[in-house]
Amino acid sequence: MERKFIEYDFGRVDSERMRLNVGPQHPSTHGVLRLEIELEGEIVTDVIPHIGYLHRCFEKYCEQMQYPQVIPYIDRLDYIASMNNEWPFVMGVEKMMNIQVPERVEYIRVIFAELNRIANHQIAVATFGMDAGAFTPFLYLFRDREMILNLFEHTSGARLLYNYFWVGGLAHDVPPNFKDTALNIIKTVRATNEEVMRLLMGNKIFVERTVKVGILPADVAINFACSGPVLRGSGVEWDLRKAQPYSIYDRFDFNVCVGSNEIGVIGDSWNRNIVRMNEMEQSCRIIEQAIAQMPNEGDVREKFPKKVRPPKGEIYCSAENPKGELGFYLVADGGNKPFRLKSRPTSFVNLAVLPEICKGYMVADLILILGSIDIVLGEVDR
Amino acid sequence: MLVQEIYDNLKEKFPEAVLEFIGTATGDPSTVVDAGQIYNICKYLRDQDGLEFDYLALLSGMDYKDKFGTVYHLYSLKYKHRFVIKTYLPKEDPSLPSVERIWKTANWHEREAYDMFGIKFENHPNMIRILCPYDWEGYPLRKDYVGQETYHGVRIPV
Amino acid sequence: MGFLNRLDDPFNAEGIILGKVEDLLNWGRARSDWYLSFGLACCAIEFMAVNASHFDLMRFGCIPRPSPRQADFIIISGTVTMKMAERIITLYEQMAEPKYVLSMGSCANSGGPYWEHGYHVLKGIDRVIPVDVYVPGCPPKPEAFLDGIVKLQKKINQQAIFKKRAKLAEEEKIIVND
Ligand code: SF4
Numbered sequence: 001m002e003r004k005f006i007e008y009d010f011g012r013v014d015s016e017r018m019r020l021n022v023g024p025q026h027p028s029t030h031g032v033l034r035l036e037i038e039l040e041g042e043i044v045t046d047v048i049p050h051i052g053y054l055h056r057c058f059e060k061y062c063e064q065m066q067y068p069q070v071i072p073y074i075d076r077l078d079y080i081a082s083m084n085n086e087w088p089f090v091m092g093v094e095k096m097m098n099i100q101v102p103e104r105v106e107y108i109r110v111i112f113a114e115l116n117r118i119a120n121h122q123i124a125v126a127t128f129g130m131d132a133g134a135f136t137p138f139l140y141l142f143r144d145r146e147m148i149l150n151l152f153e154h155t156s157g158a159r160l161l162y163n164y165f166w167v168g169g170l171a172h173d174v175p176p177n178f179k180d181t182a183l184n185i186i187k188t189v190r191a192t193n194e195e196v197m198r199l200l201m202g203n204k205i206f207v208e209r210t211v212k213v214g215i216l217p218a219d220v221a222i223n224f225a226c227s228g229p230v231l232r233g234s235g236v237e238w239d240l241r242k243a244q245p246y247s248i249y250d251r252f253d254f255n256v257c258v259g260s261n262e263i264g265v266i267g268d269s270w271n272r273n274i275v276r277m278n279e280m281e282q283s284c285r286i287i288e289q290a291i292a293q294m295p296n297e298g299d300v301r302e303k304f305p306k307k308v309r310p311p312k313g314e315i316y317c318s319a320e321n322p323k324g325e326l327g328f329y330l331v332a333d334g335g336n337k338p339f340r341l342k343s344r345p346t347s348f349v350n351l352a353v354l355p356e357i358c359k360g361y362m363v364a365d366l367i368l369i370l371g372s373i374d375i376v377l378g379e380v381d382r
Numbered sequence: 383m384l385v386q387e388i389y390d391n392l393k394e395k396f397p398e399a400v401l402e403f404i405g406t407a408t409g410d411p412s413t414v415v416d417a418g419q420i421y422n423i424c425k426y427l428r429d430q431d432g433l434e435f436d437y438l439a440l441l442s443g444m445d446y447k448d449k450f451g452t453v454y455h456l457y458s459l460k461y462k463h464r465f466v467i468k469t470y471l472p473k474e475d476p477s478l479p480s481v482e483r484i485w486k487t488a489n490w491h492e493r494e495a496y497d498m499f500g501i502k503f504e505n506h507p508n509m510i511r512i513l514c515p516y517d518w519e520g521y522p523l524r525k526d527y528v529g530q531e532t533y534h535g536v537r538i539p540v
Numbered sequence: 541m542g543f544l545n546r547l548d549d550p551f552n553a554e555g556i557i558l559g560k561v562e563d564l565l566n567w568g569r570a571r572s573d574w575y576l577s578f579g580l581a582c583c584a585i586e587f588m589a590v591n592a593s594h595f596d597l598m599r600f601g602c603i604p605r606p607s608p609r610q611a612d613f614i615i616i617s618g619t620v621t622m623k624m625a626e627r628i629i630t631l632y633e634q635m636a637e638p639k640y641v642l643s644m645g646s647c648a649n650s651g652g653p654y655w656e657h658g659y660h661v662l663k664g665i666d667r668v669i670p671v672d673v674y675v676p677g678c679p680p681k682p683e684a685f686l687d688g689i690v691k692l693q694k695k696i697n698q699q700a701i702f703k704k705r706a707k708l709a710e711e712e713k714i715i716v717n718d
Binding site: 052054057 | 576584606619659660
């Protein structure tokens with residue numbers, strides 16, 4: 001340890017250089033992430049993330065499992081947004097096998113994916129608030145999330161890991177009161193969001209702590225291939241639902257939310273979070289439109305293939321997950337198991353930018369910056 | 383731009399290094415290039431006007447049983463086109479230049495490819511394992527991988 | 541239920557009751573279980589839901605502690621990998637006696653879905669530390685988890701702590717002050 005004096009605008013500080021270890025068991029790393037931090041007094045000078053504490057051999061498993069059996073493992077990647085996870089894989093296999101799924105299935109998929117996006121953003125905002133010391137929004141948002149999970153449970157039988165999107169259709173049809181329940185959820189979500197906006201996002205303390213913290217410029221974000229709210233918080237209008245519309249997203253009217261200079265500067269932690277808040281509202285809009293347009297009749301299982309056996313070839317299929325772009329690079333050799341399935345893990349890619357944006361901030365801000373990136377360790381480590 | 387046009391453009395610029403165009407009936411077409419030239423080709427793809435692939439979506443290592451390989455999935459946010467590049471590497475001591483200086487995101491992807499397949503990337507600033515422990519033996523995603531019996535005294539197999 | 545049941549039938553007036561100190565201690569210990577807040581994988585999300593408003597874990601007297609030295613029991617909520625196993629052993633060893641382990645989810649019980657080809661997954665946390673309560677499920681429903689907590693409390697209630705202390709002192713595992 002060397003002693004030295006640093007000049008700040010508020011005076012001279014006697015500081016020591018040291019290395020600090022945060023994690024893998026730490027309440028605010030959102031899982032089993034380990035950060036090796038180099039400090040100068042209380043200023044972060046370097047961060048080295050050590051990952052892999054949850055490496056569950058996903059890609060090895062995919063090579064051993066038949067296509068339908070892979071879906072449950074995909075659920076366990078980003079376990080907060082399982083519905084969204086399954087989609088790109090299922091879509092990729094369908095494209096290779098040339099299956100046109102029925103209209104009704106597409107609509108149900110959109111509705112569930114958007115509901116799950118809301119649930120994911122609720123967790124993201126709640127835990128981010130908790131990192132900053134706000135406990136009440138956590139309780140409010142988790143209360144509402146329970147409603148969404150109940151609907152998922154009624155439909156698919158599971159609360160967290162659904163195995164619901166299957167190749168060619170869906171595992172089950174939706175329950176009879178599905179539309180009313182979904183509309184009801186939207187109403188509650190909107191009401192709570194308004195509350196959270198006032199309680200958390202507009203809160204003076206919260207604003208002071210997150211504004212101008214962890215600024216990520218747009219060109220750096222693109223160079224690091226960030227996606228989702230992290231990229232959009234930096235002001236880049238890139239949303240796969242709009243940029244290369246998959247499924248039926250071109251039928252809906254919604255906006256791509258980006259960060260702004262309104263409060264704080266583009267690309268700071270606050271902006272990344274407000275993008276999530278605004279996206280919940282856009283998801284609500286999509287769900288409303290989808291429910292209005294959705295056909296009432298139809299068999300969700302009619303296009304199930306007898307055998308899931310894509311022809312030889314390869315495809316990269318991606319979709320806009322709550323956290324960003326999740327893609328699967330599928331190489332098929334004509335058999336009933338994938339030759340190779342490589343995922344493009346959103347959180348893994350987004351986390352790589354952390355050392356870049358937290359240099360020069362206080363160590364307490366580092367936790368907030370990490371929270372604002374919104375990672376899930378299951379996806380980082382796979 | 384269409385994939386075919388990008389390929390023609392690239393072939394004109396690097397007649398030696400661009401080897402093959404694989405178009406399949408299903409899925410994405412891809413271009414095979416010489417592994418030694420990957421850095422120059424990627425730099426050209428990023429900086430050339432009209433191409434501007436500024437977004438490396440995915441870098442994957444591959445084991446094709448008789449050879450290794452890497453696959454690069456590129457986007458251009460401006461023109462919204464995509465391109466897929468592949469390289470093939472020998473079974474013995476696979477290595478190729480790193481593209482970390484072009485797209486920073488390649489840093490972790492390349493470390494992962496090294497961790498899983500043992501593919502070495504030259505000029506990479508930090509070529510160490512990323513997911514498995516630093517003292518792990520073998521490269522798990524190779525097709526002929528046999529798992530460890532014990533790790534630090536704890537039995538692994540069932 | 542040990543101590544509290546005797547309150548129903550106190551010795552006539554004046555509220556004198558007879559009971560064992562052990563019961564009193566166990567009653568106190570079982571109802572103020574502090575756990576090490578520690579999340580591993582998908583099960584940890586369900587565990588967070590148990591903590592939040594709908595299921596409200598705190599009504600069982602369970603309060604999260606960030607440090608293992610203040611915790612009574614540890615919840616292994618999720619997949620344990622080889623890289624993590626050593627850290628879990630360290631955490632477990634840092635906890636003060638008496639300590640308990642609650643294994644949540646198939647992964648922690650036996651390796652769960654990663655049982656067969658998981659080259660980097662520990663097939664059951666009981667290979668490295670002793671487990672008191674197993675909660676099955678992938679992930680367990682919050683109700684199942686709460687049932688696990690109740691099971692743990694029952695176990696604590698029935699423990700003969702003084703006998704155990706005497707035995708440990710004999711073996712010179714702990715030093716009993718006189
Ligand atoms: S038991 Fe299931 S839910 Fe729990 S950690 Fe394992 S895979 Fe995830």
